[in-house]
Amino acid sequence: MYYIGIDLGTSAVKLLLMDETGSIANIVSREYPIAFPHPGWSEQDPADWWAAFVDGIRTLCAGIDPAHIAGI
Secondary structure (H helix, E strand, C coil): CEEEEEEECCCEEEEEEEECCCCEEEEEEEECCCECCCCCCCECCHHHHHHHHHHHHHHHCCCCCHHHEEEC
16 A cells, blocks of 8 residues: 655645555655745745646656555
């Protein structure tokens, strides 16, 4: 069995795949942009978070049977 860890950070989503013993099977990171439209402002588009997650999770789990993922 495998378990997935997800860290949605300020500049990237980090994904971790580990087995039931805690051994790391894969780590993937996908960056997304931050906009600074005005001094002191920062903005992000949630669609960028989603796109980075989807791309990253596909890479993270490549070659793994989804039935073997026990939790996120």
